[in-house]
Amino acid sequence: GAGVSQTPSNKVTEKGKYVELRCDPISGHTALYWYRQSLGQGPEFLIYFQGTGAADDSGLPNDRFFAVRPEGSVSTLKIQRTERGDSAVYLCASSPILAGASGELFFGEGSRLTVL
């Protein structure tokens, strides 16, 4: 596709359940980022991939959160034992190279996660 694609667009789950959120970046973009955005806040960095490897996972809040990008394209963010505080919009972004050079991140429309 032309843009970053995220699925599902909405996910409602119960506390304690496991959730997977998928991101398909723009074709050819080697860098992929996950951010989390709560209501009234800016995007909060979670993890960054350069190719297949997680180059920076310093933003993951705890060990319930994990992300993979096995073939250097599609990425999956995995959240175990979800908590109500995990409710947010999870944004995926990609860029052709490390975003620092131009600063432009191309964002998907996000996956809205609601934990009941």
Place this chain on the structure above:
Amino acid sequence: QKEVEQNSGPLSVPEGAIASLNCTYSDRGSQSFFWYRQYSGKSPELIMSIYSNGDKEDGRFTAQLNKASQYVSLLIRDSQPSDSATYLCAVRLSGGSYIPTFGRGTSLIVHP
């Protein structure tokens, strides 16, 4: 102190006026600064980037950077109702892997 600070607003201006959006940052070594626009329920999109002290103009938008004061601003001239959105300031901090760090955003409302 948060690394990137913005007033959440809302900032309300009449159509045709100049909207001024401000952002301060804590890391004196930061080199790259960005403004993203986010419409309600949509994802952020880059509208301006600035790297050197001074002004950078692009159409109705002007970004201003003052590294000594650790301050970056965005001016929108001839504001239109379609400019109503949240404006996010992002900064590449000097430490770590240079991932853009975002402020909380300022909500702008342009009323006819």
